[in-house]
Amino acid sequence: xxxxxxxxxxxxxxxxASAARVFAAWADVEARKRWSAPADGIRIEYExxxxxxxxxxxxxxxxxxxxxxxxxxxxxxxxxxxxxxxxEDVTHGGKRVSAALISMALTPQxxxxxxxxxxxxxxxxxAGMEQGYQFGWNAALDNLAKEFAQ
Amino acid sequence: MTTxxxxxxxxxxxxxASPERIFAAWADPKAKRAxxxxxxxWDIRSYELDFRERGTETSTFRVAxxxxxxxxxxxxxxxxxxxxxIANERIVFxxxxxxxxxxxxxSLATVELHxxxxxxxxxxxxxxxxxxxxDGVKMREQGWQELLGKLDEYLAKAN
Numbered sequence: 443x444x445x446x447x448x449x450x451x452x453x454x455x456x457x458x459a460s461a462a463r464v465f466a467a468w469a470d471v472e473a474r475k476r477w478s479a480p481a482d483g484i485r486i487e488y489e490x491x492x493x494x495x496x497x498x499x500x501x502x503x504x505x506x507x508x509x510x511x512x513x514x515x516x517x518x519x520x521x522x523x524x525x526x527x528x529x530e531d532v533t534h535g536g537k538r539v540s541a542a543l544i545s546m547a548l549t550p551q552x553x554x555x556x557x558x559x560x561x562x563x564x565x566x567x568x569a570g571m572e573q574g575y576q577f578g579w580n581a582a583l584d585n586l587a588k589e590f591a592q
Numbered sequence: 593m594t595t596x597x598x599x600x601x602x603x604x605x606x607x608x609a610s611p612e613r614i615f616a617a618w619a620d621p622k623a624k625r626a627x628x629x630x631x632x633x634w635d636i637r638s639y640e641l642d643f644r645e646r647g648t649e650t651s652t653f654r655v656a657x658x659x660x661x662x663x664x665x666x667x668x669x670x671x672x673x674x675x676x677x678i679a680n681e682r683i684v685f686x687x688x689x690x691x692x693x694x695x696x697x698x699s700l701a702t703v704e705l706h707x708x709x710x711x712x713x714x715x716x717x718x719x720x721x722x723x724x725x726x727d728g729v730k731m732r733e734q735g736w737q738e739l740l741g742k743l744d745e746y747l748a749k750a751n
Contacts, residue, residue: 446682446702448717450600516673518688518698519723525596527698527721529686531675541675541684543700545721547596560598562719564684564702566676 449572451561455583459590461523461548461555467589468526468546469493477589479503480581495520503578509535511574524548532571540564540571559583596721599729603716603736609747611705611712615680617743617750618703619643627746628739633658637667647674649685667692681705697722697732716740 471491490500503511519527565571621641635656649672672687683703699720706713
């Protein structure tokens with residue numbers, strides 16, 4: 443049996459958009475497909491998408507030359523324009539690699555919105571998924587800014 | 593506007609029982625209900641356990657006197673989903689808690705069982721997000737300390 447590794451990662455961004463627009467970019471699966479792919483050559487495909495409390499997303503992160511990461515998200519708590527809390531289980535090549543509790547909170551500022559993302563992760567492959575989460579979410583949150591760039 | 597606080601804690605303890613017996617006390621609905629749900633001052637309104645990956649555990653319990661710190665009739669509920677189960681070794685679960693229908697926390701918890709010294713080294717790690725008016729990470733840790741003590745008593749009695 444592999445050892446468990448636990449970690450908490452906090453990421454913050456400020457976007458030049460209203461909280462309603464930032465929230466919508468998370469709620470809308472088409473928008474999420476655009477901004478959540480962390481790099482060119484990596485694409486995200488959704489097998490299920492159901493953004494509501496108790497709803498479930500199943501997405502596949504596809505990178506040539508690497509086995510797919512499959513993320514199953516269960517939305518636990520959604521407050522429109524304020525916060526989203528969800529549980530995420532990830533498998534890599536069919537093998538379970540992590541379970542995480544992820545919360546996203548939005549705070550309106552003068553003509554901008556502050557986003558705080560807290561990732562609480564139990565990783566089943568030592569520190570591997572911690573690095574994966576760092577890379578993936580940092581890139582995704584940077585991409586998200588482009589959604590509001592006009 | 594809501595505020596959310598995040599926190600984590602680890603509780604490590606030793607049980608004289610084997611990992612198999614401890615695992616069974618988490619897996620069997622009757623056993624789990626006895627040490628986890630039942631307690632003085634609480635009226636168990638419902639308890640269901642479907643112990644398998646993606647399975648759920650739901651319970652509702654109402655204040656019914658005793659040394660309870662909450663007002664009479666306050667009703668709490670716990671909704672759990674099991675993320676991963678490895679028999680006799682590991683249980684990973686996500687749960688949310690509500691007070692009178694208002695969700696106040698969401699947690700991810702892992703339980704690890706390691707055979708040690710004719711008993712078990714037990715490690716609970718919990719990561720939580722606590723909302724407005726939440727009991728917070730300190731109270732949660734204290735709650736688990738009590739529950740894990742009740743598990744010890746249950747195992748001793750069932751011996």
